[in-house]
Amino acid sequence: MYVAVKGGERAIRNAHRWLAEERRGDPDLPELDPAQLREQLALGCDRVMNEGSLYDPDLAALALKQARGDTVEAAFLLRAFRTTLPRLAASVPVETAGMRVTRRVSATFKDIPGGQILGPTFDYTHRLLDETLAGTDAEITPAATAEQPVDPAVPRVMDILDADGMIQPEPAAGDGEPTDLTREPLLFPVGRDAWLQNLARGDEGFVFALGYSTQRGFGSTHPFVGELRVGTVDLVVEPEELGFPIVIGEVELTECEMVNQFLGSKTEPPQFTRGYGLVFGHQERKAMGMALVDRALRNAADGQERRGPAMDQEFVLYHSDNVQASGFVEHLKLPHYVDFQGELETIRRMREAAAPVDGAQGAGEEGGER
């Protein structure tokens, strides 16, 4: 047996050719068109867009195909493409009150202006495998259309609470450009704009688990879903040379506003506070997790006692990015034999020093070429 030591160009090339074969799978089955993924695995594409930090359903579908369904790898592909794109303009803040909602629910009030709209949801489905989907010819019963269309502008539940003075006022948005973590280094402590961006790009599982931890005592949120809404909004830019706003397109968003109880302090009356989540596409878990972590981070920033990792800025922001995390963890697969040799040498010297005078040397010292 001889152990090959060093890899090379040919090995890499062949490995990647093999990967392409594996990606294709059984050639007797039809090849996937990215458009099929975009339409039929839309939620997977949405996740890739969020963590890839780029709104482009077609490219997300392509990335998902190229990555063989690995969403983290697909997000990585999208990030590496995104980083080369020029910044043409920044949009004006999107107006989610004007969202064309497909789904909108509130857990805090039985009925709300604009109504509760369930929309296309997994909620209340029985999670039984559906054998009719095993083939490719499942029949679909179309959903009935409502007699009246949804209001074009659906007021936010938070604004209703706000009108009663029951909710802590949000600080007015600053005049300056918001932080962009893809163009500035992360320096602590960071402001809310930076952590919201970080959370929106963060790994869904990580953000969601952190949110979950705040519900189990590792934090201090007592949350209610004030409102969760899904739909499309217009993207508006105001080019300086034009001097008036123009609509350049629309994006689908999921927005979650969590309401949290606050019993008051010496300076503030008892009231409700909020946590905010906003993500691309239809991503309810992500938006809810984000809103919970946002609240936990704000509580910490307001000086509350830190009761868990979700309240720790550095812990949350440094570890939420799965492209960074997967790269760094997976780099352990790279050769480390120089460092390992250093460790071996240290351990052997220490064993020599510790061994009795006639003691055997380490096995590795035997049988080598001399």
Added chain:
Amino acid sequence: MSSTYNFAYLDEQTKRMLRRAILKAVAIPGYQVPFASRDMPLPYGWGTGGIQVTAALLGQDDVLKVIDQGADDTTNAVSIRAFFARTAGVATTERTAEATVIQTRHRIPERPLHAGQILVFQVPIPEPLRFLEPRERETRRMHGLADYGAMHVKLYEDVARMGRITTSFAYPVKVAGRYVMDPSPIPKFDNPKLHDCPALQLFGAGREKRVYAIPPHTTVESLDFEDHPFEVQRWDRPCGLCGSTKSYLDEVVTDDRGGRLFCCSDTDFCRERRDRMEAGR
């Protein structure tokens, strides 16, 4: 050379941002300068910091060498060299003497570097105090106050418990008498080469978004104690291929019966010596 992307992949604004950060790093030896690290098409932890620094340095006339574990033919070195060959079309070499820019992971070449060369290190964790203090705000304060007591205590505890300092790579150094710096996970064997080096040494950490530098001919001391002076790895045998007794050796398991071959980790150094032996014959 691919024309879809800018020369050396990064756009010129990004390169300018990087060059500014590098200049600041050179001006404050050993100080970690935050920079707006970009997402790269190679994974974090696989050299994105080094790649960005290299991309900011490369001109059309540069000659690039990329090594990993001292070798030019390790998979990741091959991949990074191919990346720049594809995106910048620069000449590449395996010869240390011919390179103007050398990107490295985990080693410093055995052949002494000369003035005008730049050595770019890939850095996983730039903060030497990170495993003593996980919080960035706190470690920056410690650097600001040159509060390095915790590091000396750690090294002292090694000596007290184990009779020696057990750090064998990423061994901390003090640069220009001021900042304690992580030299990246090079074996401590390479630490003496950092000192008074005629070449510029740059360190890029992509995931952690930091660059730092050792300008040419800077004092670099490995931390130690008077009664436990710094020492480097040594081997009881020479390189099995070129006979060198002065190089860092890889241990290669040659069979499943305990056979070992010890040979230079720096493949170019080893080849050069063997060529010379060949010629002298």
